[in-house]
Amino acid sequence: MKLFFHTDEDLQQTESYVKVHRSHHSALVTLDKKDSPVNTVDSSFAKAINSVLDKLEADESISSVIFNSEKKTFIAGADLKLLHEGSAEDAAQMIAEVQDLYSRLQRFPKTTVAYIEGACLGGGLEFAMACQTRIANRNSRAFFQLPETNLGLIPGFGGTFRLPDLVGVEVALHMILRCQKLNIAQASEAGLVDQQVGDLDELTGLLNSGSLTLSQNRKNRHLPTDLDSITSFRKKTERRSKGLYPALTHALDALEFACKNPDEEQRIENEKALFAKTLATPAASRMVELFFTINDKKKNPWKHLVQPTHNIGIIGAGLMGSGIASVSVRKGYNVAVTDIHESSLLKLEAVVQKENGEVADDKLKLSDNLDILEDSQMVVEAIYENLEVKKETIRKLNGKLPSNSILASNTSAIPIKDLAEVFEDKTRVIGTHYFSPVQKMPLLEIIVTPETESWVKATALDIGIRQGKTCIIVNDGPGFYTTRILAPYLNEALLLLQEGVSGADLDSALESFGMPVGPVTLMDEIGIDVCAHLLGGPIGAMFDERGTPISKLLNVFVENGYLGRKNGKGFLQYDDSGKKSARIYSENLPEIGNTSSGAELDQETIRTRVVWAMVNEAIKCLEDDTLSTPADGDIGAILGLAFPKYTGGPFRFADAKGPESAYQTLRDLELKFGKRFAPATSISRHKNDNTLFHSS
Secondary structure, eight states, X not given: OOOOOEEOTTTOOOSSSEEEEEETTEEEEEEOOTTOSSOEESHHHHHHHHHHHHHHHHOTTOOEEEEEESSSSSBOEEOHHHHHHSOHHHHHHHHXXXXXXXXXXXXXXXXXXXXXXXXXXXXXXXXXXXXXXXXXXXTSOOEEEOOXXXXXXXXXXXXXXXXXXXXXXHHHHHHHHSOOOXXXXXXXXXXXXXXXXXXXXXXXXXXXXXXXOOOOOOOOOOOHHHHHHHHHHHHHHHHHHTTOOHHHHHHHHHHHHHHHOOOHHHHHHHHHHHHHHHHTSHHHHHHHHHHHHHHHTTSOTTGGGOOOOOEEEEEOOSHHHHHHHHHHHHTTOXXXXXXXXXXXXXHHHHHHHHHXXXXXXXXXXXXXXXXXXXXXXXXXXXXXXXXXXXXXXXXTTTTTSOTTOEEEEEOSSSOHHHHHTTSSOGGGEEEEEEOSSTTTOOEEEEEEOTTOOHHHHHHHHHHHHHTTOEEEEEEOSTTTTHHHHHHHHHHHHHHHHHTTOOHHHHHHHHHTTTOSSOHHHHHHHHOHHHHHHXXXXXXXXXXXXHXXXXXXXXXXXXXXXXXXXXXXXXXXXXXXXXXXXXXXXXXXXXXXXXXXXXXXXXXXXXXXXXXXXXXXXXXXXXXXXXXXXXHHHHHIIIIIHOOOGGGTSHXXXXXXXXXXXXXXXXXXXXXXXXXXXXXXXXXXXXXXXXXXXXXX
């Protein structure tokens, strides 16, 4: 593309945020925050843009201003570190300064255009909405999103009123409350993008010729039906969130106020007040901390040890193999898949092609012969969860793979050391626990043994990061981390069932804590036979050694043909299509050792027993070095097991409880329900030292 703009020394800014160029009667303001991979919004940003606007407003030769970005993203949003670590006064001042800037942009006497070629997020989208028109490069991968409620916050720079004004309340509800992401076509259809162009030259040509389409969508007026939509959405949100995420309530309050009050100043003041209120909540603090922790996981601390990897082999073309193949092809890897069943290979091929398009034709190879793996730099064994079958498959690989290839077994619980014993080089063996569906679930648990070479760990981590996963590295042991802490959670729920607590009460108690489904429904979804195998394997043996009672209820279920949703026969009733029958819990279920001792337990006691069974086990995983850090434990539980985000994870949850209270909660449970609730050693230590798992 030719450079249509030239530098004007009178307009050129030396600020660390912007560069200004001129083309005829248009000024191009390029956002380029110095020493940062992305542009962010803060007080310095507001000062820099205001300085530019002062000069452009005074320059009579300039009739239009285009804002674009030198970065891959347009603007990534507000500076979260400032909001999280600064004082409430600092945050309020920054919000006020940015709000003033955006109001000025909306009223600016010259045409303002946001030219978007990359991600337009949060405060960046609010900046674009304050401009008089938004133009997207049709050839880019631009998308538009307000992700604030996923961080426990609400839009704070005018998003709660400018968005519904532009696109209507229905779209705004989904974008703000559900953090819905719109691509260019969707944003154009919604009215968020006014026009698409091929490049910057086309845009400036349209501006200079006076033929650019300017936004006509800003209404500042809403219909009574908009309030009905908000009321309906509020009921659904309260039902799903259980009131645990204040940001959702406050965002709805802001949207409702905007619909009732067209005055901009009143809307701004209301949004400011609600933002400050939301920022002060523990949920916001925990969720922003989680955001930073997950972001840190995008970096590989052992990058210098990584071996170049272009070719990935996969053994097994089932659900997991298909998912791993698809995310690998998507990120540019050459993928070779082998399976003894041609029908499985064809299904995998269809999935990968559907999800990745024509790129799959060049990147995917299929065969029923292991020889297809001969060039693979990492091979992922992804057959079903059976130790002996996995061992036999691995034995066949000896002598077939390059001497520097990595062998990864995809498993949720089988000890990696047992599998490494049959491979020609134990140092090159790791475990990879992908979560289903692989294409959607963000977590990858990488399991290492004492023999695993450092370069193997580093390379496997690099591959996981490139696949788009948030990775935690854990040491080998029964159930690794996520499966291990899931086991006591499910076991405690089963013991409560045997004590006479109803499935409905159990699910309700844990859903009110914030779990997406309760443990009873979860066991039906996972498969009752799978859960029985989990509790009966190495994890069960470990618990048995501790003297923890292991429920045998699932074994009785399996013996009686109850496998859960997959065969339409489980804790819940299902119709002929396999759908749940309106949360109706089955009657006449098999019984084993039932008593009536738990029938009168209140919801708080039920919830406390099940949650703390998991939290206590997570802490034990840190004590025995299964986990390296509390942060890894929090990420693994939230991304892998849907532990509620508002808590920040098991370790943040224990910290929020306080060391004395956490210890006493477990001690009371131990005295009443047995030694399985004996506080983990480090909980006692933190109580005595008055310290936390997280130092900040």
